Amino acid sequence: MEEKDICLSPDHPAGVFKPIIKGIARKGLKPVPPEASISLRVDRDVLDSCKSQRVGYQSRMNAVLKAFKEASKNFA
Numbered sequence: 001m002e003e004k005d006i007c008l009s010p011d012h013p014a015g016v017f018k019p020i021i022k023g024i025a026r027k028g029l030k031p032v033p034p035e036a037s038i039s040l041r042v043d044r045d046v047l048d049s050c051k052s053q054r055v056g057y058q059s060r061m062n063a064v065l066k067a068f069k070e071a072s073k074n075f076a
Contacts, residue, residue, distance in 0.1 A: 035062070 050057040 050061055053060065
């Protein structure tokens with residue numbers, strides 16, 4: 001398919017990618033450090049609850065642990 005074969009309509013307008021790209025690749029954005037792969041024992045009910053939230057449950061578990069780490073700094 002070539003660009004001339006694409007039919008634009010109000011339901012399917014031309015894509016504008018500059019705002020999206022700017023949102024993704026901002027100047028001065030700090031790189032994300034690599035994650036480490038570990039084996040971790042958690043209670044079955046905790047794991048089942050996290051997995052029930054579907055895709056991204058490991059990232060959410062990491063976010064909870066990170067929030068706990070940050071909150072613990074204030075009490076140490």
